[in-house]
Amino acid sequence: MVEFYVSPSGDDSTAGTVERPFATLERARRAAREAGGDVVVHLRAGTHVLTEPFELTEDDSGRDGHRIVYQAFGHGTDAQEEAVISGGREITGQRDQDGVWRADVGDLVTRHLTVNGRRVERAGIDAIPGDVRRTTTGYVTDSPLNWRNAAAVEFVHRGVYPWTEARIPVASVTRDGGETVITMAQPAFGWAMEIYNSEWSGQVMVGPQEPTRLENDPSFLTEPGTFALDRSRPGHHVLHYLPHPDEQPNVVAPALEVLLHATGTQNVTFRGLVFADTTWLRPGGDRGFLHYHANGYYDGGTIGKVVLDDGALAVPEEQELIPACVRLDGTTGVRFEGCRFTRLGATALGATGDADLVVRGCDFDTLAASAIAVTGGRGVLVEDNLVERVGLDHSGSPGIALLNTEDCTVAHNHVRDVPHNGITAGPGQGTRILRNLTTDAMGVLADGGGVYLSGPQGDAENGAVISGNVIKDVRTPYNFGLYTDYGATWVRVEDNVVARADNTSVLNVSPPLEHVVYQGNFWDADPVGSDAVPAGVTYLDNTTITDPTGLDAATAAIQAHAGLLTKRA
Numbered sequence: 001m002v003e004f005y006v007s008p009s010g011d012d013s014t015a016g017t018v019e020r021p022f023a024t025l026e027r028a029r030r031a032a033r034e035a036g037g038d039v040v041v042h043l044r045a046g047t048h049v050l051t052e053p054f055e056l057t058e059d060d061s062g063r064d065g066h067r068i069v070y071q072a073f074g075h076g077t078d079a080q081e082e083a084v085i086s087g088g089r090e091i092t093g094q095r096d097q098d099g100v101w102r103a104d105v106g107d108l109v110t111r112h113l114t115v116n117g118r119r120v121e122r123a124g125i126d127a128i129p130g131d132v133r134r135t136t137t138g139y140v141t142d143s144p145l146n147w148r149n150a151a152a153v154e155f156v157h158r159g160v161y162p163w164t165e166a167r168i169p170v171a172s173v174t175r176d177g178g179e180t181v182i183t184m185a186q187p188a189f190g191w192a193m194e195i196y197n198s199e200w201s202g203q204v205m206v207g208p209q210e211p212t213r214l215e216n217d218p219s220f221l222t223e224p225g226t227f228a229l230d231r232s233r234p235g236h237h238v239l240h241y242l243p244h245p246d247e248q249p250n251v252v253a254p255a256l257e258v259l260l261h262a263t264g265t266q267n268v269t270f271r272g273l274v275f276a277d278t279t280w281l282r283p284g285g286d287r288g289f290l291h292y293h294a295n296g297y298y299d300g301g302t303i304g305k306v307v308l309d310d311g312a313l314a315v316p317e318e319q320e321l322i323p324a325c326v327r328l329d330g331t332t333g334v335r336f337e338g339c340r341f342t343r344l345g346a347t348a349l350g351a352t353g354d355a356d357l358v359v360r361g362c363d364f365d366t367l368a369a370s371a372i373a374v375t376g377g378r379g380v381l382v383e384d385n386l387v388e389r390v391g392l393d394h395s396g397s398p399g400i401a402l403l404n405t406e407d408c409t410v411a412h413n414h415v416r417d418v419p420h421n422g423i424t425a426g427p428g429q430g431t432r433i434l435r436n437l438t439t440d441a442m443g444v445l446a447d448g449g450g451v452y453l454s455g456p457q458g459d460a461e462n463g464a465v466i467s468g469n470v471i472k473d474v475r476t477p478y479n480f481g482l483y484t485d486y487g488a489t490w491v492r493v494e495d496n497v498v499a500r501a502d503n504t505s506v507l508n509v510s511p512p513l514e515h516v517v518y519q520g521n522f523w524d525a526d527p528v529g530s531d532a533v534p535a536g537v538t539y540l541d542n543t544t545i546t547d548p549t550g551l552d553a554a555t556a557a558i559q560a561h562a563g564l565l566t567k568r569a
Contacts, residue, residue, distance in 0.1 A: 005041075423452070435468035435561050493521060
């Protein structure tokens with residue numbers, strides 16, 4: 001085995017030994033490629049700042065049964081060091097007489113900020129002031145607006161549909177007589193008028209109504225611990241941060257969108273590393289972020305129409321997916337073990353078309369979108385991970401998401417404090433969602449659950465199994481703790497526990513369920529539709545226990561085996 005060492009205080013002209021470490025991951029990557037055989041790259045304590053994404057290709061693979069490992073120095077011992085791979089940039093500024101900390105950041109654009117090691121929110125207000133009406137190009141109000149950088153303001157539209165949250169930038173603000181005209185960015189606003197279009201239970205909606213929040217103008221800085229980026233002077237953007245009393249800000253501005261991108265790479269492991277501080281600029285551009293469902297958003301193209309029992313709604317026929325800050329494309333045998341993903345501006349870890357991926361024992365927290373999103377993967381294992389405080393910018397993002405996967409397993413994870421679904425699986429084959437614990441899901445948006453599965457799921461021999469999961473405290477009104485939806489087929493739902501949800505589950509959905517078996521589950525209320533089970537559902541030996549103490553006693557064995565395999569500190 002060959003070993004190399006990397007330190008933030010190292011030197012790339014050295015041999016990369018423990019006494020004389022490299023300075024950069026890129027230099028270590030080249031050394032590992034040249035070495036061959038089993039290679040371990042040890043990252044010493046400190047922040048390893050990237051100025052561009054760390055790129056791995058097929059040539060950076062472990063060959064002939066060998067592996068290349070990137071790990072924190074001392075991994076697996078009490079002396080393990082904290083090695084942070086960061087896309088952030090330290091910012092130096094000063095506090096002015098008005099108490100606001102300011103810094104000229106040149107041409108830097110970011111939607112995120114870290115102060116003293118914690119993510120801070122963009123400054124915002126809850127409504128457009130004054131008497132407001134919508135127009136074909138934006139909004140008009142009778143109130144003057146004192147926004148200092150109107151073209152950087154972003155409107156948030158939470159709950160356009162119950163499961164949807166959009167973001168649309170402002171293009172300009174002008175005064176016209178006694179009115180203020182807010183012109184929204186195009187094509188984003190025009191697209192929004194087309195895709196958020198429905199007739200639902202007799203209610204007709206065309207386009208988004210007034211925003212539920214407005215973000216990112218210095219005039220919005222009234223709450224300590226918030227920031228705004230003023231881009232009104234090209235090349236001299238000014239970062240504004242309102243500190244807490246007696247706070248001395250140590251400021252890091254995320255500058256990269258991607259930390260790691262592996263394409264076609266095989267047999268590489270990452271252990272005990274921290275991935276931190278990225279941004280994602282797309283929502284602030286002219287195309288906005290027109291969220292539809294889960295991690296999907298509209299980016300132009302054909303818009304279809306779905307007719308449901310109680311109405312109809314527009315549906316994008318094609319959607320883009322929120323990108324990941326750690327991206328795997330077509331990799332094989334990649335492992336993430338005991339890593340932490342934090343303060344990231346999009347999805348933390350995303351895999352597309354990957355095989356034999358294992359994500360085990362990792363912690364995901366403080367994320368703008370999802371923790372893990374696997375699309376088109378085969379033989380993926382997501383196990384023993386703690387997922388919490390995700391979807392902070394994009395509330396429709398699930399904690400863990402599978403889409404069009406084959407023989408993938410999500411097991412023994414704890415997903416908690418998430419704004420919509422805890423774990424989701426779209427159409428796929430051989431999906432197994434086993435012995436997970438989800439708590440406090442659906443904290444913001446509605447029409448979802450702790451575990452949500454939709455669409456065709458293979459066949460009688462290789463369908464989906466949802467078993468041994470414990471789902472508690474699904475918070476918003478209009479949710480189903482354990483939710484098989486939208487024409488789900490060939491699914492076994494067995495030996496799960498659901499408590500304290502708006503509804504425990506639902507058997508009548510549109511399109512209807514087919515070849516779905518609910519058996520041996522425990523709830524504190526009967527699922528919707530269980531009194532008249534539809535033809536496509538088998539409902540056997542399920543138990544409703546309304547008394548919380550009695551439900552816990554009856555399900556003690558199931559609850560003991562759900563959730564994390566290894567306790568976290």
